[in-house]
Amino acid sequence: MALSGLDIYKLLPKTNCRECGFPACLAFAMQLARKAERIDKCPYLSKESKEVFEAQALPPIKLITLGEGEDKLEIGNESVIFRHEEKFHHPCGIGIIIQDSLSKEEIEQEIAKINSLRFERVGQKIQVNLIAVEAKAGAGRFIEAVKTVSQNTKIALALMNEDPEALKAALSILKGRRPLIYSANENNLKMMAGLAKDYGAVLAVSVKDLDSVVSLTTELNNLGCLDLVLEIKGKSITDRIWDLTQIRRLALKKNNRALGYPVLTVIEESDSFEEAQEAATYISKYAGNAKYS
Ligand code: SF4
Known part of the structure; x- marks a missing residue:
């Protein structure tokens, strides 16, 4: 099941550092939920968050x-x-x-x-x-x-x-x-x-x-x-x-x-x-x- 914008926001660092090009983590999260941005634009993800995003990127039924x-x-x-x-x-x-x-x-x-x-x-x-x-x-x-x-x-x-x-x-x-x-x-x-x-x-x-x-x-x-x-x-x-x-x-x-x-x-x-x-x-x-x- 796809993550909602709020689910994604909870996994982001929430420092609003703007390095992803957005004024706040929440704005970036919303774009990710729309699949309009790539997660690798945030350089500060924790290991656990990265694992969740990687799992989400996999097809639900494996090739x-x-x-x-x-x-x-x-x-x-x-x-x-x-x-x-x-x-x-x-x-x-x-x-x-x-x-x-x-x-x-x-x-x-x-x-x-x-x-x-x-x-x-x-x-x-x-x-x-x-x-x-x-x-x-x-x-x-x-x-x-x-x-x-x-x-x-x-x-x-x-x-x-x-x-x-x-x-x-x-x-x-x-x-x-x-x-x-x-x-x-x-x-x-x-x-x-x-x-x-x-x-x-x-x-x-x-x-x-x-x-x-x-x-x-x-x-x-x-x-x-x-x-x-x-x-x-x-x-x-x-x-x-x-x-x-x-x-x-x-x-x-x-x-x-x-x-x-x-x-x-x-x-x-x-x-x-x-x-x-x-x-x-x-x-x-x-x-x-x-x-x-
Ligand atoms: S780069 Fe990461 S931590 Fe900084 S504002 Fe964007 S999402 Fe938040």
């Missing part, structure tokens, strides 16, 4: 980048509740899950299909934005699958595994590609935070309710892990939509930093029509990324 180069996926950095209020700066990314139980040839065929699925509609380039490798067949198969996928596509990648050794090996293969690690929870928080930091990866945080999101993201931030994507799991579609809406409202309207990250939904519906329907629902409200199995 998160996955992957690199032309095919990188940027999500977040949003400033309005309803996406139609502004241009879609960072539209929802679409991901496909590939299981490591497939053979090398099957994975290569899948990737070839995904790579070629690119088209233009009314000037907008549409493609798959994320490929997630899901662990199903043990560490060895997972690592081999990550290698095969990474050698055959430039699309951003996600690693769906919670085995630390398998993740370490996979992350070494993906050095410099800024993958998403899926996912941290109450039980593996420190280990996942360490891996994300060591390998420059983004970390997905999966929880069952809003209160847990706040405590987990706060703890991860304290561990120095700042690039996060949030997931609410194990709920009905209606309840998930409710939670996604609350996350967005609290981040944008109440400036709740612990919730100021893009959200991810994973869809594991067996019927392909219902799968697409569910994905469309989350894209409307308010997924930053939706992954299909």
